[in-house]
Amino acid sequence: MKNFFQSLVLFIKYSIYSDLKTCDFPFTYKEKEKTSQEKILQELLFAQYFNDSIKDSEWLKKQNFTATKGAANYSLLFLIFSVLQNGRPNNVLELGLGQSSKITTQYANYFTDTNLTILEHNKEWINVFKNNLIINNNINLVNAPLKKISINNCACTKYNLDNILNNDNKYDCIIIDGPIGGSQHYPRTNVIDLIPNNLAKKFIIILDDYERPGEQNTANLIFKSLKENNIFYKTSTYYGMKKQLLITSFDYEFLHWV
Numbered sequence: 001m002k003n004f005f006q007s008l009v010l011f012i013k014y015s016i017y018s019d020l021k022t023c024d025f026p027f028t029y030k031e032k033e034k035t036s037q038e039k040i041l042q043e044l045l046f047a048q049y050f051n052d053s054i055k056d057s058e059w060l061k062k063q064n065f066t067a068t069k070g071a072a073n074y075s076l077l078f079l080i081f082s083v084l085q086n087g088r089p090n091n092v093l094e095l096g097l098g099q100s101s102k103i104t105t106q107y108a109n110y111f112t113d114t115n116l117t118i119l120e121h122n123k124e125w126i127n128v129f130k131n132n133l134i135i136n137n138n139i140n141l142v143n144a145p146l147k148k149i150s151i152n153n154c155a156c157t158k159y160n161l162d163n164i165l166n167n168d169n170k171y172d173c174i175i176i177d178g179p180i181g182g183s184q185h186y187p188r189t190n191v192i193d194l195i196p197n198n199l200a201k202k203f204i205i206i207l208d209d210y211e212r213p214g215e216q217n218t219a220n221l222i223f224k225s226l227k228e229n230n231i232f233y234k235t236s237t238y239y240g241m242k243k244q245l246l247i248t249s250f251d252y253e254f255l256h257w258v
């Protein structure tokens with residue numbers, strides 16, 4: 001009897017902690033569409049998590065965020081703060097300038113051993129929004145043009161990175177919230193071109209707007225590319241008014257718990 005219970009405990013432990021990819025009985029539940037009420041409640045909860053987390057932060061001193069409309073929502077702001085605070089990446093690439101950049105720039109300004117590159121296609125937006133930011137030498141705010149591409153015969157846009165990104169650069173944190181891609185089938189696919197050569201061994205990828213079918217298609221392309229390059233990864237999701245996908249290497253597994 002004792003042996004039976006010991007085996008049962010081991011079985012449960014193994015089921016929980018073993019890599020699901022090697023499990024013969026993977027979970028196959030389909031996530032239910034969230035109601036507006038659930039989204040609002042989660043958003044408020046993340047606003048609370050975020051505001052509590054940044055209190056007394058040594059590096060996020062300016063705390064004026066406007067998490068409305070097309071800008072980052074609170075689950076994204078929380079997630080970005082949390083991965084920077086706990087993961088301490090040192091080469092960050094941010095796609096899409098906005099509220100999120102108030103966090104990333106303050107991070108780079110405080111941790112001067114880090115580099116931050118922000119890509120933004122809209123020159124007017126850069127000119128207006130950069131007044132909110134302090135851009136030190138280790139921060140590169142780049143006006144990257146857009147280019148039209150076709151994926152599976154679907155027209156999409158992405159940043160044209162020719163002559164912009166250094167091929168030797170290895171990013172350990174990539175935050176994907178641009179360019180605007182609401183109605184596209186495969187939006188925001190620049191990250192695919194960065195795998196594997198420009199992705200550090202220990203990495204964090206955040207994909208915003210993961211509630212949208214287009215971003216889910218893009219996520220599947222990311223998974224495919226990581227698998228083809230034998231890069232193991234962990235995923236989890238966060239949601240408030242919008243949803244985010246967090247993908248990390250195994251050595252950043254703890255980020256999925258904070």
Ligand SMILES: C[S@@+](CC[C@H](N)C(=O)[O-])C[C@H]1O[C@@H](n2cnc3c(N)ncnc32)[C@H](O)[C@@H]1O
Pocket residue numbers: 070071072095096097098099100101120121122125177178179180
């Ligand atoms: C989804 S937004 C997100 C940008 C950023 N990550 C944030 O947290 O706000 C993506 C794009 O929308 C555009 N954008 C964002 N806010 C804008 C505004 N208030 N006015 C005009 N364009 C805006 C920018 O071109 C930006 O790259």
